[in-house]
Amino acid sequence: MSDAPAGRTMYAALELLDRQIVDADGCMAGKVDDLELEASQDSDGLPVVVAILSGPGALAGHLGGRLGRWLASVQRRLREGPDTGPARIAFGAVKRIEDHVEVALPRESLESNRGEQWARDVVVDKIPGAGHAPE
Amino acid sequence: MKKLGQITLGILTAMGGFVDIGDLVANSETGARYGMSLMWAVLLGVIGIVVFAEMAGRVATVSKRAVFDVVRERMGARMALINLFASFFINLLTLVAELAGVAIAFQLASDVNYLLWIPLAGFLVWFVIWRMKFETMERVFGLMGLVLIVGAVALVKLHPDWMHLWHQASHPSIPQGEGTPTYFYYAIALLGAAMTPYEVFFFSSGAVEEKWTRSDLFVNRSNVYIGFPLGGFFSIMLMALAATVFFPRGIGVEHLGQVALPTTLALGKIGLALMILGFFATTFGAALETGLSCGYTIAQYFGWQWGKLVKPRQAARFHLVVILSLVVAVLIGITAVDPVQITEYSIVLSAAALPLTYFPILVVANDRQYMGDKTNSKLSNTIASFFMVLLAIVAIATIPLMIATKAGQ
Amino acid sequence: MGTAPGVARLAGLVVACLLCASCIKTISPARTTHTYLRKAAHTAEVVVSAVETARLVAKSAGDGKAFGPYTSVMLSEQEEQAGQAQDTFESVQPPNARSDKVRDHLGTLLNKVSDQLSALRIAARRGELDKLSRLARPLRELSKKLNKFIENPE
Numbered sequence: 001m002s003d004a005p006a007g008r009t010m011y012a013a014l015e016l017l018d019r020q021i022v023d024a025d026g027c028m029a030g031k032v033d034d035l036e037l038e039a040s041q042d043s044d045g046l047p048v049v050v051a052i053l054s055g056p057g058a059l060a061g062h063l064g065g066r067l068g069r070w071l072a073s074v075q076r077r078l079r080e081g082p083d084t085g086p087a088r089i090a091f092g093a094v095k096r097i098e099d100h101v102e103v104a105l106p107r108e109s110l111e112s113n114r115g116e117q118w119a120r121d122v123v124v125d126k127i128p129g130a131g132h133a134p135e
Numbered sequence: 136m137k138k139l140g141q142i143t144l145g146i147l148t149a150m151g152g153f154v155d156i157g158d159l160v161a162n163s164e165t166g167a168r169y170g171m172s173l174m175w176a177v178l179l180g181v182i183g184i185v186v187f188a189e190m191a192g193r194v195a196t197v198s199k200r201a202v203f204d205v206v207r208e209r210m211g212a213r214m215a216l217i218n219l220f221a222s223f224f225i226n227l228l229t230l231v232a233e234l235a236g237v238a239i240a241f242q243l244a245s246d247v248n249y250l251l252w253i254p255l256a257g258f259l260v261w262f263v264i265w266r267m268k269f270e271t272m273e274r275v276f277g278l279m280g281l282v283l284i285v286g287a288v289a290l291v292k293l294h295p296d297w298m299h300l301w302h303q304a305s306h307p308s309i310p311q312g313e314g315t316p317t318y319f320y321y322a323i324a325l326l327g328a329a330m331t332p333y334e335v336f337f338f339s340s341g342a343v344e345e346k347w348t349r350s351d352l353f354v355n356r357s358n359v360y361i362g363f364p365l366g367g368f369f370s371i372m373l374m375a376l377a378a379t380v381f382f383p384r385g386i387g388v389e390h391l392g393q394v395a396l397p398t399t400l401a402l403g404k405i406g407l408a409l410m411i412l413g414f415f416a417t418t419f420g421a422a423l424e425t426g427l428s429c430g431y432t433i434a435q436y437f438g439w440q441w442g443k444l445v446k447p448r449q450a451a452r453f454h455l456v457v458i459l460s461l462v463v464a465v466l467i468g469i470t471a472v473d474p475v476q477i478t479e480y481s482i483v484l485s486a487a488a489l490p491l492t493y494f495p496i497l498v499v500a501n502d503r504q505y506m507g508d509k510t511n512s513k514l515s516n517t518i519a520s521f522f523m524v525l526l527a528i529v530a531i532a533t534i535p536l537m538i539a540t541k542a543g544q
Numbered sequence: 545m546g547t548a549p550g551v552a553r554l555a556g557l558v559v560a561c562l563l564c565a566s567c568i569k570t571i572s573p574a575r576t577t578h579t580y581l582r583k584a585a586h587t588a589e590v591v592v593s594a595v596e597t598a599r600l601v602a603k604s605a606g607d608g609k610a611f612g613p614y615t616s617v618m619l620s621e622q623e624e625q626a627g628q629a630q631d632t633f634e635s636v637q638p639p640n641a642r643s644d645k646v647r648d649h650l651g652t653l654l655n656k657v658s659d660q661l662s663a664l665r666i667a668a669r670r671g672e673l674d675k676l677s678r679l680a681r682p683l684r685e686l687s688k689k690l691n692k693f694i695e696n697p698e
Contacts, residue, residue, distance in 0.1 A: 017212075018208050018211065018215075021438060027440050027445075027449065028439060028440040028441070029438070030437065030438040030439065031436075031437060031438030033212070056437075059212060062212055063212055063213050063216065064213075065213075067213065067216060099505075107440075115452060116439065116451050116452050119451035119452045119454075119455045120448050120451035123458070124447055124448050124451040124454055124455065125448055125451075127265070129265060129447070130446065130447045130448040131446055131447075131448055132447075133444065133445060133446045134265070134267055134268045134269070134443055
């Protein structure tokens with residue numbers, strides 16, 4: 001499997017899946033739960049990774065089976081708006097791949113961060129001291 | 136000189152923080168029931184936790200990854216999720232037991248029913264997690280736990296028959312009228328009490344958060360190699376106190392308060408007060424670690440921002456999980472589940488689930504890709520492999536034994 | 545974000561399991577004399593433990609070695625433990641006439657124990673720690689009788 005920008009061939013299952021995603025500010029932003037692939041135009045015929053999918057919806061798809069279906073139903077129940085499918089990060093946003101995947105976007109812009117924002121707005125910010133790191 | 140001070144402080148903190156409600160209960164119970172005949176199980180448990188804590192610390196330092204992060208990568212999302220369910224559930228049980236321990240410590244000092252103290256205990260644990268710095272938290276409660284040393288003074292003052300105690304320990308035998316399955320059930324309990332999984336989650340997450348470097352490895356090793364065995368000494372001390380005072384009288388340990396009785400007999404009010412303080416320090420410290428571990432495991436699996444070093448609002452889901460875990464633990468606690476029983480369940484189930492936590496660590500600790508040149512030595516691997524076999528046997532034997540002995544009755 | 549319902553469900557499962565687990569300690573019936581005698585002996589063991597603990601606590605308090613709250617908590621606990629053991633035992637149907645005698649014998653002992661432990665608890669709660677040594681004295685004899693019973697439950 002190859003990825004378009006760097007044109008590197010890698011074993012996506014080993015080197016991409018389940019890796020930590022780190023955003024442009026160095027914050028943790030979820031895991032690579034699944035990958036979106038497209039048929040390749042190249043002669044080698046290997047599929048191309050087009051996007052990283054992250055979030056419970058993506059993970060549910062990746063897990064499959066009863067576990068995946070359970071997770072998907074949990075995520076559906078929590079989703080506020082219409083079900084727009086799993087959170088998607090276009091592969092063009094990937095800056096670097098080491099033991100984690102660095103993405104050139106801030107966490108806030110990622111679809112998969114909605115849960116974090118919800119937790120922050122609805123619960124955590126309401127508790128005094130949420131803005132201070134412990135002294 | 137400053138470095139020596141730091142090392143000493145680290146060792147003392149590890150020593151004082153070693154004991155938790157599982158150790159308090161299990162060592163006293165077995166000492167009362169079997170004398171010193173199960174001391175070997177404690178020694179085995181101490182060796183086990185030393186080997187694996189060192190490994191987890193090294194993995195965290197060199198690969199900069201915490202346990203559950205690595206578990207998912209190495210085991211795949213599916214196996215790791217099942218692992219997460221089991222680990223989280225056991226963590227939660229342990230948290231309930233620790234909160235009950237804190238509440239009972241308050242009760243022993245105030246004669247107000249412990250059920251009323253549980254919500255306060257839960258709130259205090261949350262508050263300390265919310266506000267106190269990681270290192271301060273560890274230091275304060277770790278060092279406070281050192282007051283348990285009063286038990287050793289008490290033991291000497293009780294003038295036990297040392298030769299007899301030593302004979303019991305070195306020639307383990309099952310007393311008349313006791314069944315063999317129950318003996319091994321308690322051996323498993325002692326193993327689980329010493330080798331608690333949450334310790335490993337907490338330890339490695341702390342190492343990643345504090346960005347330990349290779350130069351910190353030495354400090355880590357001294358804490359683990361010296362601090363933990365010294366902490367194990369407290370466990371043996373508790374067993375000996377029970378063996379001396381309870382075993383001859385046919386007293387069985389059903390309540391945490393009994394654990395303080397031998398020290399009270401020997402040293403009076405000061406001994407009692409320090410013991411109760413020790414109960415508070417060790418169970419509160421363990422509740423902090425367990426509560427945080429509830430958050431670490433889930434956040435690290437899903438890749439959320441976690442940790443105490445960032446502002447809470449930047450790790451919102453992590454803190455939400457910790458809060459929810461504490462709420463659920465408090466709710467379970469106030470249903471008046473028997474604290475000693477739930478402690479027993481938590482340590483026995485911990486023992487059975489140890490392979491889930493330790494096996495991935497062992498695998499990663501040998502992986503050059505993560506560890507570079509700091510992979511396991513032959514000695515570590517030999518000891519660790521022995522433990523994996525042992526823990527696998529324990530895992531298979533635990534549930535049948537639990538049913539056969541009606542949970543140790 | 546999937547944790548809230550997940551944790552809630554987990555919590556429900558945990559509570560359910562624990563309620564089931566607390567039921568594991570239910571009383572199984574005794575169909576033979578042998579089983580009944582074993583249960584009687586086990587009950588006596590549990591009560592001996594409570595009695596001996598109470599004796600130690602009472603002595604400590606009397607000698608000024610233990611605080612009031614600790615003494616009260618411990619004595620209440622022992623009273624409750626002995627009481628529970630007694631209730632559990634007395635709810636078991638004696639299978640035959642021989643077991644009836646055992647029931648009476650043990651029952652008499654347990655009633656005396658219960659009276660003494662209550663007296664201790666009441667005195668402790670009132671802060672009358674100096675009375676505890678005297679109140680605990682009958683427990684010595686009761687403990688001996690219980691131990692004899694355990695060796696030969698009849």
